Amino acid sequence: MGLPIDGEPISGTDLERTSVQWQKYCMQYIGFAPEEGALKGSRLQVKAIISHISRVHITPDIPHLTVVQYARAVALLLLGGTMCPDSSGNLVSLLYLAKLEDIVAARNCSWGSAVLAFLYRELCNAGEKGKAAIGGTLQLVHIWVWSRIIPLCPKLGAPRVHMDPHQIDNNRVLPGAPYGAMWNCEHTFTRTVRTTVRVIRDILDEMQYDQPYDMESNVIMAYAGDFNPQLWRSICPLIFYAIVEMHHSERVIRQFGMMQNIPD
Helix, strand or coil, rough: CCCCCEECCCCCCCCCCHHHHHHHHHHHHCCCCCCCCHHEEEEEHHHHHHHHHHHHHCCCCCCHHHHHHHHHHHHHHHHHHHHCCCCCCCEHHHHHHHHHHHHHHHHHHHHHHHHHHHHCCCCCCCHCCCCCCCCCCCCHHHHHHHCCCCCHHHCCCCCCCCCCCCCCCCCCCCCCCCCHHCCCCCCHHCCCCCCCCHHHHHHHHCCCCCCCCCCCCCHHHHHCCCHHHHHHCCCEEEEECCCCEEEEEEHHHHEEECCCCCCC
């Protein structure tokens, strides 16, 4: 996703506020006071944020404060809708907004670590009895799956019986786009093979421990010189407020074409 994996941890205290206090807080930092019905404790309805930013038109002569408030609102949508969405699907925690108060300093946080911590916890929760929905950045799971379970990956152009796993959309608009942007293509259920649970289970059973990512990818090669390998190969806690998950890179480095020692 191109998120930083180094920097300050995403942590803090969830302050108790009344609805009026949350309204004033939102007015100060994202430029509008949501209606009381749009607030669920410390969480705000996503549609309220979308409704607000759709009415703001950024022009060259707009006040700087309005631009910064707009940027915070968009970042809040990214956090609650893509990076760390909860299972509700329509609410975003205003606790995240505290990390966006200083919009410049926000880039110094380890957002990548936070996203992984949140996703790992949600995947653990998925195993609970009666669990019907989970949150987290499931796009990251999709990227992993599409690279390994070909019947599920997006099909480009007309549907085909056989799909080359290396036929990925490389016509990216942004230079130096993240690895996930390689799957920048239409993906609908009508273009995805369905009712293949048995096939998918067989693929999982036959999956090799050293089945690598596409390490020759132009995207990965472009990032190879930018990232310190000691960071993404480190064994460390991933922190997202009260969530702490361990990053055990020593268990999976064969997926990156490296030799793996016997873990302690």
